[in-house]
Amino acid sequence: MVSAVMSAAEPKAARRRDWLTNVNAWLLLLPAIVLLAAFTHYPILSTLYHSFFSLSRGGEADFVGLENYTYMLEDDVFWQVLRNNIVFALATVPTSIALALLMAVWVDKKIAGRSFLRLAFFTPTVLPMIAVANIWLFFYTPDYGLLDQFLKGLGFSGHNWLGDPSTVMSCLAVMVVWKEAGFFMIFYLAALQTIPPELKEAAEVEGAGRWYFFRRVTLPLLMPTTLFISINALINSFKLVDQLVIMTKGGPNNASSLLLYYIYEVAFTFQDTAFAATLTVTLITILAGVALTKFVYLDRRIHYQ
Amino acid sequence: MSEIVVNAVSKTWGGVGGVDRISFKADAGTLLVLLGPSGCGKSTTLRLIAGLEEVDSGTITIGGRDVTHLSPAQRNISMVFQSYALFPHLNVAENIIFGLRVRGVGRAERDTRLKKVADIVGLSNLLERKPSQLSGGQRQRVALGRAIIAEAPVCLMDEPLSNLDAKLRHEMRTEIRSLQQRLGMTMVYVTHDQTEAMTMADRVILMRDGHIEQNGAPHELYNEPASDFTARFIGTPPMNIISWQDDAVLGVRPEHVALVESDGIPATVKAVEYLGADSIVLCDVKGETVSVRQSGYCALPTGSQVALGWQNRHIHLFDRNSGKRRADSALNR
Numbered sequence: 001m002v003s004a005v006m007s008a009a010e011p012k013a014a015r016r017r018d019w020l021t022n023v024n025a026w027l028l029l030l031p032a033i034v035l036l037a038a039f040t041h042y043p044i045l046s047t048l049y050h051s052f053f054s055l056s057r058g059g060e061a062d063f064v065g066l067e068n069y070t071y072m073l074e075d076d077v078f079w080q081v082l083r084n085n086i087v088f089a090l091a092t093v094p095t096s097i098a099l100a101l102l103m104a105v106w107v108d109k110k111i112a113g114r115s116f117l118r119l120a121f122f123t124p125t126v127l128p129m130i131a132v133a134n135i136w137l138f139f140y141t142p143d144y145g146l147l148d149q150f151l152k153g154l155g156f157s158g159h160n161w162l163g164d165p166s167t168v169m170s171c172l173a174v175m176v177v178w179k180e181a182g183f184f185m186i187f188y189l190a191a192l193q194t195i196p197p198e199l200k201e202a203a204e205v206e207g208a209g210r211w212y213f214f215r216r217v218t219l220p221l222l223m224p225t226t227l228f229i230s231i232n233a234l235i236n237s238f239k240l241v242d243q244l245v246i247m248t249k250g251g252p253n254n255a256s257s258l259l260l261y262y263i264y265e266v267a268f269t270f271q272d273t274a275f276a277a278t279l280t281v282t283l284i285t286i287l288a289g290v291a292l293t294k295f296v297y298l299d300r301r302i303h304y305q
Numbered sequence: 306m307s308e309i310v311v312n313a314v315s316k317t318w319g320g321v322g323g324v325d326r327i328s329f330k331a332d333a334g335t336l337l338v339l340l341g342p343s344g345c346g347k348s349t350t351l352r353l354i355a356g357l358e359e360v361d362s363g364t365i366t367i368g369g370r371d372v373t374h375l376s377p378a379q380r381n382i383s384m385v386f387q388s389y390a391l392f393p394h395l396n397v398a399e400n401i402i403f404g405l406r407v408r409g410v411g412r413a414e415r416d417t418r419l420k421k422v423a424d425i426v427g428l429s430n431l432l433e434r435k436p437s438q439l440s441g442g443q444r445q446r447v448a449l450g451r452a453i454i455a456e457a458p459v460c461l462m463d464e465p466l467s468n469l470d471a472k473l474r475h476e477m478r479t480e481i482r483s484l485q486q487r488l489g490m491t492m493v494y495v496t497h498d499q500t501e502a503m504t505m506a507d508r509v510i511l512m513r514d515g516h517i518e519q520n521g522a523p524h525e526l527y528n529e530p531a532s533d534f535t536a537r538f539i540g541t542p543p544m545n546i547i548s549w550q551d552d553a554v555l556g557v558r559p560e561h562v563a564l565v566e567s568d569g570i571p572a573t574v575k576a577v578e579y580l581g582a583d584s585i586v587l588c589d590v591k592g593e594t595v596s597v598r599q600s601g602y603c604a605l606p607t608g609s610q611v612a613l614g615w616q617n618r619h620i621h622l623f624d625r626n627s628g629k630r631r632a633d634s635a636l637n638r
Contacts, residue, residue, distance in 0.1 A: 198388050199390050199392060201357050201377075201386070201390065202390035202451075204357070204377045205355060205378065205382065205383065205384045206378070206403055206404030206451075207378030207404060207408055208378075217392055217394075221393065223394075303393065303435070
C-alpha cells in the first residue's frame with residue numbers, strides 16, 4: 001500500500017525536480033545571455049537591418065535593398081582598404097607566428113637568463129597599442145627619429161617612412177609583428193612544455209636528429225596551437241587599428257588605411273551610418289568565414305591530444 | 306652476440322643521487338633485471354647504458370665495442386619507456402616504423418617488417434589507430450613493436466609494465482620473456498617489482514642507494530641473500546629478521562617457520578592473512594613481527610598464544626651493523 005503511494009508520487013516529484021533544475025540553469029545563464037544579446041547579437045542584427053536602408057538624416061530611412069552594397073562595390077576606397085588589409089594580414093600573420101615559434105623554441109631550452117628572455121619577449125604584449133604606436137612613431141620620424149639617426153650614421157639620407165605610400169605598410173607591419181609575436185610565443189611555450197621529454201628520448205634512441213624530430217613530432221604536436229594562433233592573428237589583423245589613429249590616420253592617400261579604420265571614418269567623420277553598417281556587415285562576414293574555416297575544415301585535419 | 310659490460314661507472318648530479326662505481330655484465334642473449342626501490346639508481350643505470358645520460362667516469366661496452374661516449378642511436382639499441390613514449394599524432398603503424406623511416410629504410414622492406422612485427426605483438430588489426438584509441442596493454446605492445454622492429458641486439462626496458470593492471474602485467478611478463486628468448490636479444494629490464502624480477506630474469510641485480518647490493522640468479526638472491534636488505538626485499542612476505550645474540554640478526558623465511566607444540570619461541574597471533582593456497586600468520590615475538598606461512602586456511606584467533614620453531618639449516622645470520630651475511634650463516638648449531 002505504502003509502496004503504491006510512493007510510486008505514484010515519484011514521477012511528479014521527479015518532474016518538479018527537473019523543472020527546478022532547468023529554471024536554475026537558465027537563471028545562471030541569464031546574466032551572460034542578457035549581456036551578449038544586448039551588446040553583441042542585437043547590434044549585429046541592427047547593423048544588418050540598417051545596411052538595407054538609406055541614410056536618415058533626421059527624416060525617414062527608406063528601404064533601398066542592396067543599393068548600399070552596390071555602392072560599396074563601386075567604391076575605390078573600399079577596394080583599396082580591403083587590399084591593404086589582405087596585404088597587412090599576409091605580412092603580419094605568418095611572420096609573427098614564425099617569430100613566436102622561434103622565440104618559444106629558444107626560451108624553452110635550458111639556457112642562462114631564460115626567465116629574463118621570456119619576460120623580454122613578452123613585454124611588448126603588456127604595452128597598450130596606443131603607447132606602442134607613440135614609441136614607434138618616434139622611431140619612424142623623419143630626420144631625427146631613431147631609424148633615420150641610425151641610417152644617417154651609416155651615411156644614408158633621411159626618409160619620411162610613414163609619409164611614403166611605398167613604405168608605410170611595411171613600417172606598420174613590422175611594428176605589429178613586434179607587438180604580437182611575444183603574445184603568441186607564450187602559447188607556443190605552454191604547448192612545448194606539454195610535450196613529454198620521453199618523446200625526444202625515444203626519437204633519439206631511434207636515431208632521429210633534432211631537425212627531424214622538430215619537423216615530424218614537435219610541429220605536428222604544435223598544430224592545434226598554430227591554428228589557434230593563426231586565427232587570432234588573422235582576426236587581430238582586421239580588428240587592431242589603434243596604431244592608425246596615432247600614426248597615419250590611414251594616410252598618405254589611404255595607403256595605410258584598413259577596413260575597420262575606414263568604417264570608423266565613414267561612421268564618425270563622414271557620419272554615413274548606413275554605409276558604415278554595410279561595411280561592418282562585410283567585415284563580420286569575412287571574420288565569420290575565417291572562424292568557420294577553422295571549425296569546419298582545419299579542425300578535422302589536426303591531431304588533438 | 307652483444308654482451309653489455311658496465312665497468313666502474315659513476316654518475317651523480319652535484320653529489321646527489323645517481324650511481325657510484327658500479328660494475329656488472331649482462332651476457333649475450335640473457336635477460337638481466339635491475340631491481341630496487343625507487344631512487345636506488347636502477348633507471349639511471351639503464352639510461353647510462355642507453356646513452357641518454359653521460360657517465361661521469363667508467364666505461365660501457367656493448368658487444369665488445371666501447372660505447373661510453375657514443376650517442377644513443379650509435380649504440381645500436383632499442384628501448385621501451387615506462388610511459389611508452391608513443392608519438393600521439395602518429396598511428397600504430399607509423400609509430401612502429403618511426404625508426405625505420407629515420408634511417409631511410411625503403412618502403413617495401415618497411416612494410417614487410419611492419420607486418421612481421423605486428424603479427425608478433427598482435428596488433429595487425431589496429432595499425433590505423435592512434436595511441437589515444439588504444440588500451441594500456443595495446444599501447445604497451447606498440448612500444449614493444451617499435452623496440453623489436455629495429456632488430457637491435459640489445460633491448461632496454463624501463464619499468465615497462467608498471468602502468469598495467471595486475472592481470473595484464475602477468476600476461477605481458479610471460480610474453481616479453483618469451484619474445485626475448487625467441488629473438489635472442491640481450492635485455493636489461495628495470496623494475497621495482499621483485500615478482501617480475503624473480504619470474505623473468507636470468508640474472509638479477511639488486512640495487513640500493515646507487516650501488517649494487519647483490520648480483521646473482523633469482524634463486525641465489527632468494528636462498529642466499531648477501532645482506533639483510535636483500536633478504537627483506539626478495540620474497541612475499543619478506544624474510545623475517547629478528548634480533549639474535551650479540552651483534553647479529555637472524556633471518557628465516559615465513560615458509561620455514563612452523564607452529565610447534567612444545568619447545569618453541571612463545572609468540573602472540575596479531576593477524577591472519579588468508580591468501581587461498583596458504584595463510585600468513587603474523588605473530589608478535591617480543592615486539593618484533595614474525596610471519597609464518599601455513600598451507601591452506603588457518604583459523605587462529607587474534608591474541609592466541611602459539612610457539613614458533615624452525616630448523617637450523619634454514620636460518621640466515623647477518624651482521625647487525627653492516628647488514629652483511631655471515632660466513633657461518635647456515636651452519637648447524
